[in-house]
Amino acid sequence: MTSYLGHDRPQQIFCQSLARDMLHHAWILAGDKGLGKAAFAQQAGHFLLNSRNQPATFSEIQDDEAGHLLAAGSHPDFRMLRRGPKSDKEEKRARDNGIDSLEEHELARNIKVDQVRALQPLFQNQASISEYRVVVIDAADDLERGGANAILKNLEEPPKKTIFFLISHKPDRLLPTIRSRCQMLRFDPLPDNEMRALLKKAAPELGEADLEALVLAGRGSPGRALQFIEIGLAELDDIAREIIKTGDRDNRLKSELARKLALKAATPRYRAFLERAPSLIAEQIKAAELPCSMETIEKWRKASELATTAIPKALDNQSVIFRLGSLMGELAPAARTK
Numbered sequence: 001m002t003s004y005l006g007h008d009r010p011q012q013i014f015c016q017s018l019a020r021d022m023l024h025h026a027w028i029l030a031g032d033k034g035l036g037k038a039a040f041a042q043q044a045g046h047f048l049l050n051s052r053n054q055p056a057t058f059s060e061i062q063d064d065e066a067g068h069l070l071a072a073g074s075h076p077d078f079r080m081l082r083r084g085p086k087s088d089k090e091e092k093r094a095r096d097n098g099i100d101s102l103e104e105h106e107l108a109r110n111i112k113v114d115q116v117r118a119l120q121p122l123f124q125n126q127a128s129i130s131e132y133r134v135v136v137i138d139a140a141d142d143l144e145r146g147g148a149n150a151i152l153k154n155l156e157e158p159p160k161k162t163i164f165f166l167i168s169h170k171p172d173r174l175l176p177t178i179r180s181r182c183q184m185l186r187f188d189p190l191p192d193n194e195m196r197a198l199l200k201k202a203a204p205e206l207g208e209a210d211l212e213a214l215v216l217a218g219r220g221s222p223g224r225a226l227q228f229i230e231i232g233l234a235e236l237d238d239i240a241r242e243i244i245k246t247g248d249r250d251n252r253l254k255s256e257l258a259r260k261l262a263l264k265a266a267t268p269r270y271r272a273f274l275e276r277a278p279s280l281i282a283e284q285i286k287a288a289e290l291p292c293s294m295e296t297i298e299k300w301r302k303a304s305e306l307a308t309t310a311i312p313k314a315l316d317n318q319s320v321i322f323r324l325g326s327l328m329g330e331l332a333p334a335a336r337t338k
Contacts, residue, residue: 006194024183026164030171031187034223041165045134076128083107113146123159133162140166155181189220231269247332254325262318278304
């Protein structure tokens with residue numbers, strides 16, 4: 001496994017707990033989606049499964065057998081619970097290509113109770129090759145009611161030398177009885193310097209301009225920034241900024257955006273752009289590229305409202321993109337001086 005960047009405070013709390021022999025049996029890793037909580041849980045798992053070598057910090061973890069087994073998904077003392085494939089078709093794809101090959105809409109809505117029950121054989125014997133056993137639930141928010149109750153039983157009577165990591169984007173929605181049996185570890189957005197370091201490591205091919213754009217777009221969330229790389233959002237950003245700059249009176253740029261985002265195959269890019277568009281307007285205001293006037297703020301409000309309601313209301317993709325483009329075009333200097 002690779003070294004873990006960022007979130008020094010959570011690392012310090014966790015490592016000191018282990019060093020002082022005060023390690024809690026269950027941790028809620030709480031914070032917004034995309035901050036790196038799942039990566040932290042896996043690195044903490046490696047830290048524990050390697051604990052016989054007594055590393056002091058995450059950065060001192062060696063490239064060892066535990067790391068190779070975790071990377072291969074075959075460590076006998078580690079389990080990761082996630083939403084599974086939605087149907088037999090997706091299950092076959094997951095078997096052939098891995099669960100990460102599936103899109104969001106191809107996953108089941110919840111982590112099923114049967115998945116939680118399947119953990120029980122792990123708890124019936126001592127750890128196989130490590131001192132600890134580690135269970136990561138990504139995300140605990142996705143547990144169906146029966147699954148949450150099943151996990152609660154394990155938290156109430158924790159198996160010896162077993163550590164649970166419950167990743168949660170909305171910890172207030174977890175069962176109070178689950179929260180009361182876990183130690184909360186909160187994750188904040190990363191500062192820009194840590195975002196740059198992480199993105200350079202994850203995507204060394206990025207130029208400086210693209211890197212800075214992704215740091216800005218990520219807003220402290222490496223997951224969000226990396227998603228933008230995968231779907232080519234930098235290209236869409238360039239078109240949107242040009243609309244804001246020029247007004248796009250002939251609708252050429254808005255048509256190009258719609259063409260790139262209206263097809264069903266472009267759904268992930270469309271959803272990401274809906275999230276990105278209001279933020280892009282806000283960034284332009286913050287950077288003083290746009291005046292911070294009531295008119296400008298109203299355009300941002302309308303763009304935010306449209307972006308938020310487009311999916312729930314099943315609005316036509318092309319119409320939504322044209323409307324967002326029109327709101328951006330109305331921010332252009334030529335449009336403001338009319």
